[in-house]
Amino acid sequence: MKLKIYKTKQKVALNFSKYLADLVVSKNVVHIALSGGSTPKIVFDELALNYVNSIEWAKVHFYWGDERCIPPTDGESNYGMTAEHLLSKITIPAENIHRVKGENNADYEADRYSNLLNKNLPKRNSIPAFDLVILGMGDDGHTASIFPHEIDLWRSGEYCEVAEHPETGQQRVTITGQIINNAAEVIFLVTGESKAEKVQEIIKKGGDYKDYPASLVNPRSGNLIWFLDEAAAQGIISDRS
Ligand code: 6PG
Numbered sequence: 001m002k003l004k005i006y007k008t009k010q011k012v013a014l015n016f017s018k019y020l021a022d023l024v025v026s027k028n029v030v031h032i033a034l035s036g037g038s039t040p041k042i043v044f045d046e047l048a049l050n051y052v053n054s055i056e057w058a059k060v061h062f063y064w065g066d067e068r069c070i071p072p073t074d075g076e077s078n079y080g081m082t083a084e085h086l087l088s089k090i091t092i093p094a095e096n097i098h099r100v101k102g103e104n105n106a107d108y109e110a111d112r113y114s115n116l117l118n119k120n121l122p123k124r125n126s127i128p129a130f131d132l133v134i135l136g137m138g139d140d141g142h143t144a145s146i147f148p149h150e151i152d153l154w155r156s157g158e159y160c161e162v163a164e165h166p167e168t169g170q171q172r173v174t175i176t177g178q179i180i181n182n183a184a185e186v187i188f189l190v191t192g193e194s195k196a197e198k199v200q201e202i203i204k205k206g207g208d209y210k211d212y213p214a215s216l217v218n219p220r221s222g223n224l225i226w227f228l229d230e231a232a233a234q235g236i237i238s239d240r241s
Helices: 009-025 038-050 078-085 106-120 148-155 193-203 234-240
Strands: 002-006 030-034 060-064 066-068 132-135 160-164 171-175 185-190 224-229
Touching (some): 193 224
Parallel strands (some): 132 185, 185 224
Antiparallel strands (some): 066 171
């Protein structure tokens, strides 16, 4: 596990964008699972501003690590946010965009998306393997859409499951632990003061870290990087000085 800590969330976005550009240069095709949330939104804005022509977008296939079971036009759609902040501003073939169809029946869509991953992605350990999975982390330690109250979804034998938001009950389709930990690289984008407690517990393996799905992210490849701002990393910075 590597930690990359930057002063501000803007600097997280700037540095992760550079990291992503370098990854795309190094491959002929790149299968990336995107996350929703506020930090990815800033990354998408940075990519749309400064990487429109410097990334060969035709090499990139976008998928979603989780999606709300709502239409793509709904303001809460992760795909919708990505379309607004990035996809509408770059030239990328429509066939490279593999959205979770939130408008479908949740169980049907979890099954459909599992089959799509199985068909589209290269295999590693006989399991579909992303080149990169981008994850956020909720204040409660959830990641993708695996929440603490449904942490058993992490160990599902399926590639995708239907999850439920603990407060709103909103259904989500999420990739599961076997897909996340089979990726060539996994990157957390976590910023803001509200994440500091969980980041500290998870990185230092203290408190109730075992209750948080984000603590289960441990790719077999060993390639896990946390991109953090100082606000989210305040509980671990002191150890590093
Ligand atoms: C979602 C996201 C989710 C997100 C975290 C962190 O669909 O809600 O995929 O897992 O990454 O909630 O979100 P913030 O970065 O906005 O706190």
